[in-house]
Amino acid sequence: MKIMLKDICFSYPSHDVLDEVTMEVAEGEILSIVGPNGSGKSTLLKCMARILKPKNGAVFLDGKQAAKINTLALAKILGYVPQASADVFQATVLETILMGRKPHLKWGVSSNDIDIIARAIQFTGIADLAERRLDQLSGGQKQKVFIARVLAQEPEIFLFDEPTSSLDIRHQLEVLETVRQLVKHSKRTVIMVLHDLNLASRFSDKIVMLKNGRIFASGDPEAIITEENISSVFGVVASVVESTCGPYVIPLRPVGEPVEVAK
Amino acid sequence: MRIPIEKSQNQDFAGIRDLYERHATRKLVWLAALLALLVLATLYSTATGAAEVSIKEVVRVIADKLVPGIFPVAGNSLAHTVIVELRLPRIFLAILTGMSLAGAGTVMQGILRNPLVDPYTLGLSSGAAFGAALAIVLGPVFFGSAFYHLGQYIIAVSAFMFGTLTMILVYCIASFKNLATETLVLGGVAVGYLFSAGLSALKYVSDDEKLKELVVWLMGGLWGATWETIGLIVLPVLIGLLILWRLAWDINALSAGEEVALNLGVNVKRLRIVSLAVCSLIASITIAFTGIIGFIGLVAPHICRILIGSDNRFLIPCASLMGAILLLMSDTLARTIIAPTEIPVGIVTALIGAPFFIYLLIKKRT
Numbered sequence: 001m002k003i004m005l006k007d008i009c010f011s012y013p014s015h016d017v018l019d020e021v022t023m024e025v026a027e028g029e030i031l032s033i034v035g036p037n038g039s040g041k042s043t044l045l046k047c048m049a050r051i052l053k054p055k056n057g058a059v060f061l062d063g064k065q066a067a068k069i070n071t072l073a074l075a076k077i078l079g080y081v082p083q084a085s086a087d088v089f090q091a092t093v094l095e096t097i098l099m100g101r102k103p104h105l106k107w108g109v110s111s112n113d114i115d116i117i118a119r120a121i122q123f124t125g126i127a128d129l130a131e132r133r134l135d136q137l138s139g140g141q142k143q144k145v146f147i148a149r150v151l152a153q154e155p156e157i158f159l160f161d162e163p164t165s166s167l168d169i170r171h172q173l174e175v176l177e178t179v180r181q182l183v184k185h186s187k188r189t190v191i192m193v194l195h196d197l198n199l200a201s202r203f204s205d206k207i208v209m210l211k212n213g214r215i216f217a218s219g220d221p222e223a224i225i226t227e228e229n230i231s232s233v234f235g236v237v238a239s240v241v242e243s244t245c246g247p248y249v250i251p252l253r254p255v256g257e258p259v260e261v262a263k
Numbered sequence: 264m265r266i267p268i269e270k271s272q273n274q275d276f277a278g279i280r281d282l283y284e285r286h287a288t289r290k291l292v293w294l295a296a297l298l299a300l301l302v303l304a305t306l307y308s309t310a311t312g313a314a315e316v317s318i319k320e321v322v323r324v325i326a327d328k329l330v331p332g333i334f335p336v337a338g339n340s341l342a343h344t345v346i347v348e349l350r351l352p353r354i355f356l357a358i359l360t361g362m363s364l365a366g367a368g369t370v371m372q373g374i375l376r377n378p379l380v381d382p383y384t385l386g387l388s389s390g391a392a393f394g395a396a397l398a399i400v401l402g403p404v405f406f407g408s409a410f411y412h413l414g415q416y417i418i419a420v421s422a423f424m425f426g427t428l429t430m431i432l433v434y435c436i437a438s439f440k441n442l443a444t445e446t447l448v449l450g451g452v453a454v455g456y457l458f459s460a461g462l463s464a465l466k467y468v469s470d471d472e473k474l475k476e477l478v479v480w481l482m483g484g485l486w487g488a489t490w491e492t493i494g495l496i497v498l499p500v501l502i503g504l505l506i507l508w509r510l511a512w513d514i515n516a517l518s519a520g521e522e523v524a525l526n527l528g529v530n531v532k533r534l535r536i537v538s539l540a541v542c543s544l545i546a547s548i549t550i551a552f553t554g555i556i557g558f559i560g561l562v563a564p565h566i567c568r569i570l571i572g573s574d575n576r577f578l579i580p581c582a583s584l585m586g587a588i589l590l591l592m593s594d595t596l597a598r599t600i601i602a603p604t605e606i607p608v609g610i611v612t613a614l615i616g617a618p619f620f621i622y623l624l625i626k627k628r629t
Contacts, residue, residue, distance in 0.1 A: 046522070049522075049526055050525075050526075051522050051525050051526060071528045071529075071530065072528040074528065075526060075527050075528030078526065079526070080522065080523065080526040081523075082520060082522045082523060085519070085520055085523075089372075089373070089376075089378065089518055089568065089573040090573070091518065091572070091573055091574075092286075092572070094279075094282060094283060094286070095515075095572070095573070095574055096519070099515060099516055099519050099523075099527065100527075102512055102515075102516050102527045102528065102529075103527055103528045105512065107512070107576075109283070109287075111280075114279065114280050114283055115276065115280075117279065117283075118276040118279035118280065119276075121279060122276075127278065127279070130278075130279060130282055131282060149519075153527070
């Protein structure tokens with residue numbers, strides 16, 4: 001399913017966040033949204049997920065306005081995984097993943113639902129954790145559980161807000177590789193907000209770089225992750241080198257600070 | 264979309280399926296066990312008390328009421344009067360009140376995402392107490408001699424009205440902040456303080472006799488139970504609990520966070536409004552007749568979370584049954600321990616509930 005944003009504007013009572021953001025994501029594409037803190041990345045993702053309603057502009061899903069689609073149908077199209085999760089009453093892993101089936105359930109859990117949950121557990125490789133409580137898991141394990149949950153939701157478009165922010169380097173690779181496999185085999189669309197420019201350049205088909213709530217640049221990683229863009233958008237002088245995993249960013253110093261002798 | 268996995272990984276599907284079924288079965292067994300326990304507690308409580316009645320007589324009287332003619336019992340026998348006129352209404356009031364307080368407590372903990380809330384968190388108990396005090400202190404002035412016949416109902420209506428008023432006030436306050444949970448809870452605290460102040464003022468100006476009556480009402484007691492009372496509250500409580508139970512999946516989704524719940528198709532704002540309104544109504548309507556009975560709405564959900572987990576499809580009925588059993592046994596204890604004097608049941612629930620709860624907290628496997 002294609003998702004298109006047209007002139008999205010969003011403001012909080014105290015300040016504006018997004019300003020006329022227009023973009024399009026094709027089917028089967030992995031798109032990363034990058035940008036400095038406060039540039040509006042998470043807000044943009046939440047507008048796409050219809051968790052926040054934009055002040056102006058519209059989101060189109062395969063040409064139809066998302067605002068006109070009812071919430072239950074929307075729940076089967078858009079799957080959102082937030083950045084942090086504060087759980088008060090600890091559920092087990094199985095119960096958490098079961099929650100992803102909610103848009104498809106009436107009351108009871110059918111054999112088909114269990115089948116889908118089992119597949120999600122297998123795909124993310126957490127079968128041995130199924131009975132454990134969420135608060136007993138590490139950050140990386142929890143993140144896999146949340147991915148399994150959104151998999152069980154069976155949406156057309158996956159929206160991940162910083163899926164790797166508190167993970168170690170191994171779990172970062174595992175999670176993003178899982179995402180890549182998902183798109184490769186199921187032709188679904190993934191849109192993720194990423195902090196790490198190197199992970200973005202390695203794992204995305206396309207990158208959108210935000211600055212102050214506007215799209216500064218968008219295109220494939222080689223075109224976007226450049227020293228000029230990083231300097232303009234992040235205010236950082238960096239060295240971008242070619243690597244086997246795409247353009248690799250080595251940040252050197254903030255723009256405007258005196259040059260120091262290299263380590 | 265089929266989640267793509269290798270064929271060789273298929274064998275673990277059976278493992279997941281078994282796991283789910285095992286857990287679901289265990290929860291159903293707990294529910295059945297609690298239901299059986301409630302039936303036993305009912306029979307025991309009916310047979311226990313200042314007047315001696317054997318369990319066999321209890322069963323015969325109940326059976327006679329349910330299927331008349333097969334086990335005839337003399338309608339004017341002492342056993343019949345004690346059971347039907349005195350004990351059964353009181354027992355049913357205990358069961359309905361326990362169910363409504365525990366069910367409401369469970370849902371409020373889930374909706375407000377806070378394990379420390381109970382049905383009184385949004386100021387309900389202060390409002391109801393104020394309403395009851397108003398009726399007790401000023402009722403005879405306004406209603407004259409009618410108060411001595413209808414006193415119980417006048418107090419109940421007033422308690423219910425002011426209890427419901429606190430709910431409306433808290434909504435209005437919280438609607439400025441889009442019904443955020445923090446504002447609901449803090450608004451409830453503030454409104455509670457307001458009505459507590461009103462209650463203190465009424466206590467201050469009332470004479471000794473009315474003060475005693477008020478204090479006794481506030482301690483919570485089930486002695487006012489009649490079949491008319493049961494008739495008034497049984498339908499609202501049962502329908503209310505069914506509505507809350509039907510919302511179980513939505514409340515489950517809310518525990519994953521407001522954003523995830525929205526994404527899963529839950530109308531979070533409407534859920535909060537409807538569920539908190541139903542909780543307030545069913546709690547109000549029972550405490551209007553029983554006074555403020557504490558602890559059941561807080562402790563029963565927690566005990567059941569330890570037994571049966573946090574899935575509200577099982578937790579709501581489980582907590583309701585547990586609340587009914589706890590209140591029923593507390594009341595039986597309250598009226599028998601220093602018979603023929605009765606201790607207000609609110610004292611018993613606190614004295615038993617608190618240590619038991621502490622024990623559970625310490626023992627709970629983390």
